[in-house]
Amino acid sequence: MPESWVNLAEPIGSDLHVELSGPGSRRAVLIRALRDAVREGRLAPGTRLPPYRSLAADLGLARNTVADAYAELVAEGWLTARQGSGTRVAAGTSAAGAPPRRARRPAPARPAAPAHNLRQGTPDAASFPRTAWLAAARRALGAAPNEAFGPGDPRGRTELRQALADYLARARGVRTDPERIVVCSGFAHGLRLLFGGARGAGGGVLRGPFAVESYGLGFHREILEDSGVRTVPLGLDEQGARVEELAGGLRVRGVLLTPAHQFPTGGPLRAARRAAVVDWARTGGGVVLEDDYDGEFRYDREPVGALQGLDPERVVYLGSVSKSLSPAVRLGWMVLPEHLVDGVLAAKGEREAWASVLDQLTLADFIASGQYDRHIRRMRQRYRSRRDRIVTALAEHAPHIAATGIAAGLHAVLRLPPGTEASAVKAASWQGIALDGLAAFRHPRATMPAGDGLVVGYSTPAEHAYGAAVEALLRALPPADDLSVDGSSVDGSSVDGLSVEGK
Known part of the structure; x- marks a missing residue:
């Protein structure tokens, strides 16, 4: 692979030389290059890295590849990631080499207190009558x-x-x-x-x-x-x-x-x-x-x-x-x-x-x-509006991804291209979103997978915060030209014939 220069996002405003060369997958090569940059002192402790989408564009890599590389380096202790602060070189790293000592079992990349709860199953608490x-x-x-x-x-x-x-x-x-x-x-x-x-x-x-x-x-x-x-x-x-x-x-x-x-x-x-x-x-x-x-x-x-x-x-x-x-x-x-x-x-x-x-x-x-009937009718209108907002946002900004199933309930499944579910869940955690992929609900002895997807609960966020939650969700979705974690093309057709019904 050729060498590349990356212009770091504000407030850094400087160039970073990242040499993408050597054996291994694109993800492994990028991880090695960023580790070397920290070891050699070109990325000092506290330095803010560009958003993974920007770095992917600059290096010509798939966004999920960069997101996976960042997540791996966070787990290893080379980087830190906090909502609102971005991704930075961890304190305690130096040109001498290793990141600070940490527990053998790495902490999960998902923030402890997500900004947006899009997990399924919980009604809008503020709407209790x-x-x-x-x-x-x-x-x-x-x-x-x-x-x-x-x-x-x-x-x-x-x-x-x-x-x-x-x-x-x-x-x-x-x-x-x-x-x-x-x-x-x-x-x-x-x-x-x-x-x-x-x-x-x-x-x-x-x-x-x-x-x-x-x-x-x-x-x-x-x-x-x-x-x-x-x-x-x-x-x-x-x-x-x-x-x-x-x-x-x-x-x-x-x-x-x-x-x-x-x-x-x-x-x-x-x-x-x-x-x-x-x-x-x-x-x-x-x-x-x-x-x-x-x-x-x-x-x-x-x-x-x-x-x-x-x-x-x-x-x-x-x-x-x-x-x-x-x-x-x-x-x-x-x-x-x-x-x-x-x-x-x-x-x-x-x-x-x-x-x-x-x-x-x-x-x-x-x-x-x-009163129970009146409450059900009121919540039916609210949840339908929230589901419609997701469907409309997908049609406008991510038409390659559809909300499947009937128009009902408190959650929707967003069908993803094969091979992108794990990366999308990880990318969601980087956006401060708590949600689950379809794989989390699969019976351990099931022989026929239902494909890749995100299970998005739209009932939990407060009304004033729902728009920001949808925008963050859109940022976490794999783009149309990013059909697998290594950048290779895949068939994005639906699995098992599960398709959109209603709106």
Whole structure:
């Protein structure tokens, strides 16, 4: 490779001689050249290096190559990176040679306190309906019978179970009555009650093995595994989970699905497959667990009804307020087939030990008064606007990258060219962004990868900070001419047929 001169960004304003020569990949050659510049004193401690995009342009390298080189030198201790301060030569380095001594396990490149939280799963905390919630609490406490302040019923308060039965039937097409609803503290608690808790304590009413979607939340799989339940991954495509694999020799007793909005890839389970998985459960005596984690939030059409409505005796419906209201309100629910109710109640115990009775009474009033519907409609508009802003920004500034899946939920998946996911996550950390790549959600035994992508949660940032978060995200994305970490061209077509639906 030829020698190159780099003009450092302000406030340095001087030239840097970087000799790109010798064996190895472009990334390795650049790392070696920058190390030599520090060793030889041409880059003194505290010297600010140019942004990786500027250095890439000056040297004719791929941006991800430079970002990876910077990250490696930060991990080794030659450089430091702080939000707002840029990348600098670490204090303590000298012409004598080595960087300052540090722990063998390098610190992660991601800043400890990111400026922009774009991780999935958390609603806009500032939008919690404080005034309406307080009014509901006052009404609920004023109307509560004296016995409500005694030991709690493990089923949950009858007021909440009645309100949930009415709401879920109307809004999600769930077929049930209050006697088949058991209140819990959230989805994870519901799983532990069904499968017997940590390491199979209590036995559980369900047994494994269980099929799960090949991409999903790892801690849900861990709950099953800790309960002694082996999980088997199901493939995904544009039709949703490949439920036909259940009849193809998997030998599982049940399946856990996110049919309204597959997490995290974003597609729905299509009608034919919804019918097929219910038929499989009926024929073989299996059970379907339906995680309806954000079923109310669909933006391009009316939400699809719950899978449970097809067969209430074969489908366990689980929901919570962690996405619709706040994870701080520790309330969820299970709508159970009749034959599972007694077993779940036995697992829960004689008294309510998890879900606050006062919060149950408040949520019951909040739903019955119509405030919950009004809050959902308000948040649906807000989250749709935020998703649309990402889609519009991509179309204008990064048209080679698309937000895939249906227009729904609190997150979007940005499809990336193959081979660029790890570098894009790393580049995001340099921009002060906390987010995850698709690979973070892949089942360890999944055989068919869903391709490269970023899982971008658009619900968490405050409204006034959202524009800056989107701009930082755009800076972290690989450009159209940077299709791999080493600069080589790749095919940027979509993987597994997962494509854009809606806006």
